[in-house]
Amino acid sequence: MANDAAKKLAGEHAATYVEDGMMVGLGTGSTAFFAIQALGERVANGLNIQGVATSKDTEVLAQKLHIPLLALEDVPYLDMALDGADEVDEQGQLIKGGGGALLREKLVASAAKKFIVIVDASKEVKQLGAFPLPVEIVPFAWEKTAQKIADLDCHPVQRQRAGKPFITDNGNYIVDCHCEKIEHPAELHQQLKLLTGVVETGLFIDMASVCVTSDGQTTRVRDFA
Numbered sequence: 001m002a003n004d005a006a007k008k009l010a011g012e013h014a015a016t017y018v019e020d021g022m023m024v025g026l027g028t029g030s031t032a033f034f035a036i037q038a039l040g041e042r043v044a045n046g047l048n049i050q051g052v053a054t055s056k057d058t059e060v061l062a063q064k065l066h067i068p069l070l071a072l073e074d075v076p077y078l079d080m081a082l083d084g085a086d087e088v089d090e091q092g093q094l095i096k097g098g099g100g101a102l103l104r105e106k107l108v109a110s111a112a113k114k115f116i117v118i119v120d121a122s123k124e125v126k127q128l129g130a131f132p133l134p135v136e137i138v139p140f141a142w143e144k145t146a147q148k149i150a151d152l153d154c155h156p157v158q159r160q161r162a163g164k165p166f167i168t169d170n171g172n173y174i175v176d177c178h179c180e181k182i183e184h185p186a187e188l189h190q191q192l193k194l195l196t197g198v199v200e201t202g203l204f205i206d207m208a209s210v211c212v213t214s215d216g217q218t219t220r221v222r223d224f225a
């Protein structure tokens with residue numbers, strides 16, 4: 001993959017923020033993968049951390065790397081969470097959920113004192129929305145919920161996998177909203193959240209503390225805290 005070098009560099013840099021004794025949220029996706037792999041190497045060399053996984057896939061990866069895992073409900077807070085994103089704007093607002101893990105990712109990031117976002121340079125945008133916004137909805141009468149989302153001019157399309165509805169780790173559906181331009185991300189998030197049937201949106205508003213971006217050669221750190 002063309003962006004793998006950038007994802008690796010950003011992921012490895014993000015992993016350096018983790019210190020001994022921390023409880024760390026472990027993100028989901030191809031960029032978070034590199035951060036988790038770097039943490040696994042540090043754990044093999046004696047780093048003492050405990051992780052909370054944001055998806056079943058990440059749980060499997062962390063177990064393979066012998067990173068001790070906790071359940072989110074068993075910890076009062078997390079010191080830090082590391083995760084990728086699908087888009088990051090200049091204010092640090094995010095679209096996440098391209099991999100379908102947005103609900104657990106948001107729960108984990110909300111519990112963290114510091115949320116480190118890791119992206120390759122192609123994810124940096126002036127305005128959110130070119131990437132279709134994932135919205136997690138309950139399967140019951142999902143078309144009704146999708147219609148309410150469509151009424152907000154969000155152009156939802158049910159996510160499919162192998163010709164069947166994509167099912168999240170929480171047993172829900174995802175609709176990907178082809179907004180093209182999201183002028184007011186916080187307002188749109190609020191409007192969507194008010195719809196019965198919507199579980200969570202992929203808009204992560206005012207959550208990122210730091211964004212680590214790489215183009216494969218250099219790494220840039222932006223502080224949003």
Ligand SMILES: O=C[C@H](O)[C@H](O)[C@H](O)COP(=O)(O)O
Pocket residue numbers: 027028029030031032083084085086096097098099100101102105
């Ligand atoms: O649900 C998936 C997550 O929000 C990912 O963090 C996001 O889609 C970015 O994934 P990737 O690093 O694979 O582009």
